Amino acid sequence: MSVNLLDARGTPLDQQRFTWRDLVQDPISKLDDDAFTRVRIILANGLEQQANRFQHMCSQMNKELREPLAMIRRVEHHQQTMINWLLSSDHSPIETTIGYEQVAIEVTAAIAQQEPDPYLAQVYRFGLLEDFDHMYRYSALLDRVEGKDANNILQSYTDIVPGRPTVDEHRHPTDDLRDHYDRKTAAPVSKMNALTIMSGEYQTRDYYMNIGPTFSDPVARQLYAEIASIEEQHVTQYGSIIDPDETMLEKWLLYEANEAYNYYSLLESETNPRIKAIWERFLEYELGHLDVVKNLFKKYERRDPAEILPEALPTPIPFESQRDFVRKTLEEEINLRANGTQFVDKSEESKASLDYRNHINSEGSPSEAVSAGYQWAPGTELARKSS
Amino acid sequence: MEKSTQLGMNRTGADMSPIHSKAMLKGQSLFKVGPIDSTGMAAIRSSYVQLKEPVGSVPLPGTFKGVLTSGKEKMTGHNPEVLINKLGERLAFERSGVRLYDALIMKIEADKADEGKDIVSINLLKQFREEEYEHFLMVKEVMESVGADPTAQTPDADVAGLAALGIQKVMTEPRTSLSQCLEALLTAEMTDNGAWELLVELCEEMGLDDTSAEFRRALAQEEKHLEQIKSWVRQLTMGQAEKAL
Structure with a gap:
C-alpha cells in the first residue's frame, strides 16, 4: 500500500x-x-x-x-x-505504565535507527537508555507492590535490566535543551520523528502526573513523582529539537x-x-x-x-523487539551525559546538573529504593528467591 | 462452558515466546545484582507512617440522643465515635452492596447465553438485593436516632469503599463471567458477615440492646447470602470442570 x-x-x-x-x-x-x-x-x-x-x-x-x-x-x-x-479495565495503573515504557523503548529504538540525522539519532539513543531504566524500576514496583510479573505485559519482547540509572538522570533544565533541526534542510522524516517521540513522551509525563497521586503506597507516589520529572525533562529535550522558526x-x-x-x-x-x-x-x-x-x-x-x-x-515504523539494538546502545552509551546541548562522558557533566541532582536526591532516591537487589525472573522475584 | 475457562492464545507466560524468553533470560545472566533488599522501601514507607495522619475524622454528632441516651450508663467508658464510625461503614457498604447486586442482575438478564442461569436464581439475587437495601435503611435510621449524620462519609466507610473498589470493577466489567462475578461478590459477603458480627457485638457491649437485636436479624440474612453465593460458586466451578472432561 x-x-x-x-x-x-x-x-x-x-x-x-x-x-x-x-x-x-x-x-x-x-x-x-x-x-x-x-x-x-x-x-x-x-x-x-x-x-x-x-x-x-x-x-x-x-x-x-x-x-x-x-x-x-x-x-x-x-x-x-x-x-x-x-x-481494558483489568490493566492496573502500574501494568499500563509498563506498557507506556515498552512504547518508549521499542518505538524510540526503532526511530533512532531510521533517523538520518546523526545528532538527532544520538538524542533518541540518549533518551532511550533512560526510559529503559524506568522499565526496570517500574517492574520492581509492580513486583514488590502488586506481586505481579511485568513480563505478563511485555511478553518477552523487552528486557528488564537497568539502563542509565534513573537517579543519575536528573539534570539542570538547561542541560535538557538540544540543538534543533533546520526546517530548510532537515529531511521530512526527521521532522516527523521528532513529533512522534515528543508526543509519546508528553503523554507519558501527563499519565504519570495523573495516576501518581492515585497510589496509596508512598514508595509508588515517590517513584511516579521522580520518573514524571524525567519525562518532563524528555519533553523539554524532544520539544527543543523542533525548529522554532517553522x-x-x-x-x-x-x-x-x-x-x-x-x-x-x-x-x-x-x-x-x-x-x-x-x-x-x-x-x-x-x-x-x-x-x-x-x-x-x-x-x-x-x-x-x-x-x-x-x-x-x-518507510513504516517497525513494531517489533529492538532487543539487540538496545543492548548495543546500552553497552556503548550508558556513560553518556548531557552538558548543554552536547553529549559528554559522565566525568564532564555540568556543575549546574550535579548541584541540581545532589539536592533533589539528598533525602533519598525512590528509584534506587524500589529496586535494591531486584532482578527480573519469570514469575516475579519471589519465584527466583525460592529456586 | 463459561467463556472464562476456554483454552486459547494467552500470551502472558514466558513459555508462549520461547525464543524471546530465552534471549531475555540470557540478558539477565549478564547483569549482576546483590541480594534482594527492601530496606530502602521500608524506610520510605516508615517515614510517612510515622506522620500518623489519619484518612480523616468521624463527624461530630449534633447531639447524642435516643438509644445512646437511654443506654447512658453502659455507654460510660466507651467512645461513641467508634459506633458512629462503624455504623457509617455498614451504611456505606450496604448501599454499595445494592449496586453490586444491581450490576450482577443486569448482567445476567442481558447475557442470554450464559449457562450458569440454570444454577443461579435471579429471583434469589433480587431478594438479596432488597435485603441489602433494607439493611442500608435500617442503619440509616439507627444513625439518625443517635443524632449521627447518615449522609457523612466516616473514615471506616471510606476505607471499606477503597477495599471494595475491585469488586465493583469485576461486577461491571462486561467481559467477566457469572462465576467470576459471584466470586467477587463472595469476597464482599464474607467481609459483610464479619462486619455485622462485629457490629452486633459492639452494640451489645454499649448496651444498645434493641439495636443489636435488629442487627442480629440482618446478620442472619447476610449469613444466608454468604452460604448461597458460596454454594453457587462451587456448583458453577464443579459444573465447568465436569463438562471439560
Whole structure:
C-alpha cells in the first residue's frame, strides 16, 4: 500500500463522525492480544493527545485559524477517545505504565535507527537508555507492590535490566535543551520523528502526573513523582529539537502528515483485525485533515505544501523487539551525559546538573529504593528467591 | 462452558515466546545484582507512617440522643465515635452492596447465553438485593436516632469503599463471567458477615440492646447470602470442570 500525501484527499471532514457506542468499543484482551497491539494503541493515543494540545495552543495564538482548528480538533479528540478506551479495565495503573515504557523503548529504538540525522539519532539513543531504566524500576514496583510479573505485559519482547540509572538522570533544565533541526534542510522524516517521540513522551509525563497521586503506597507516589520529572525533562529535550522558526501552519501540516504516517505504520503491522480497521479508518481521517490544512497553507502562506511534505510516506515504523539494538546502545552509551546541548562522558557533566541532582536526591532516591537487589525472573522475584 | 475457562492464545507466560524468553533470560545472566533488599522501601514507607495522619475524622454528632441516651450508663467508658464510625461503614457498604447486586442482575438478564442461569436464581439475587437495601435503611435510621449524620462519609466507610473498589470493577466489567462475578461478590459477603458480627457485638457491649437485636436479624440474612453465593460458586466451578472432561 502506498500513500501520496500531496494528492490524497482522505475522508471529508464532515463525514468524520462518531456515536458514543462507536467511540467506546470492546477493549483489547490484556491476556491474549499481542503486546505490540497495546504498544500501538498507547502510541496512537499520545499522537492524538499532542495533536489536540498543539491545536489548542494555535487557537490561543491565531484568530483566523480558530474555526478550522476547532473542527479538526474535535475529531482528533474523539479519535483519541476511541483509541485510549481500547485499553481494558483489568490493566492496573502500574501494568499500563509498563506498557507506556515498552512504547518508549521499542518505538524510540526503532526511530533512532531510521533517523538520518546523526545528532538527532544520538538524542533518541540518549533518551532511550533512560526510559529503559524506568522499565526496570517500574517492574520492581509492580513486583514488590502488586506481586505481579511485568513480563505478563511485555511478553518477552523487552528486557528488564537497568539502563542509565534513573537517579543519575536528573539534570539542570538547561542541560535538557538540544540543538534543533533546520526546517530548510532537515529531511521530512526527521521532522516527523521528532513529533512522534515528543508526543509519546508528553503523554507519558501527563499519565504519570495523573495516576501518581492515585497510589496509596508512598514508595509508588515517590517513584511516579521522580520518573514524571524525567519525562518532563524528555519533553523539554524532544520539544527543543523542533525548529522554532517553522510557521504555525508549517507545523500543523507536519502534525497531520505525521499522524497519517503513524496510522500507516500501525496499519502495516497490526495483527488484530478489529484494531487494524480502526487504524485504516483513522489514516483516512488524517488524510482528510491534511487536505484541509494543505488548503489553509496555500491560502494564508501562498506556498506549496510540497515545500514541506514528502510525496510518499517514509518507510513504516517497525513494531517489533529492538532487543539487540538496545543492548548495543546500552553497552556503548550508558556513560553518556548531557552538558548543554552536547553529549559528554559522565566525568564532564555540568556543575549546574550535579548541584541540581545532589539536592533533589539528598533525602533519598525512590528509584534506587524500589529496586535494591531486584532482578527480573519469570514469575516475579519471589519465584527466583525460592529456586 | 463459561467463556472464562476456554483454552486459547494467552500470551502472558514466558513459555508462549520461547525464543524471546530465552534471549531475555540470557540478558539477565549478564547483569549482576546483590541480594534482594527492601530496606530502602521500608524506610520510605516508615517515614510517612510515622506522620500518623489519619484518612480523616468521624463527624461530630449534633447531639447524642435516643438509644445512646437511654443506654447512658453502659455507654460510660466507651467512645461513641467508634459506633458512629462503624455504623457509617455498614451504611456505606450496604448501599454499595445494592449496586453490586444491581450490576450482577443486569448482567445476567442481558447475557442470554450464559449457562450458569440454570444454577443461579435471579429471583434469589433480587431478594438479596432488597435485603441489602433494607439493611442500608435500617442503619440509616439507627444513625439518625443517635443524632449521627447518615449522609457523612466516616473514615471506616471510606476505607471499606477503597477495599471494595475491585469488586465493583469485576461486577461491571462486561467481559467477566457469572462465576467470576459471584466470586467477587463472595469476597464482599464474607467481609459483610464479619462486619455485622462485629457490629452486633459492639452494640451489645454499649448496651444498645434493641439495636443489636435488629442487627442480629440482618446478620442472619447476610449469613444466608454468604452460604448461597458460596454454594453457587462451587456448583458453577464443579459444573465447568465436569463438562471439560
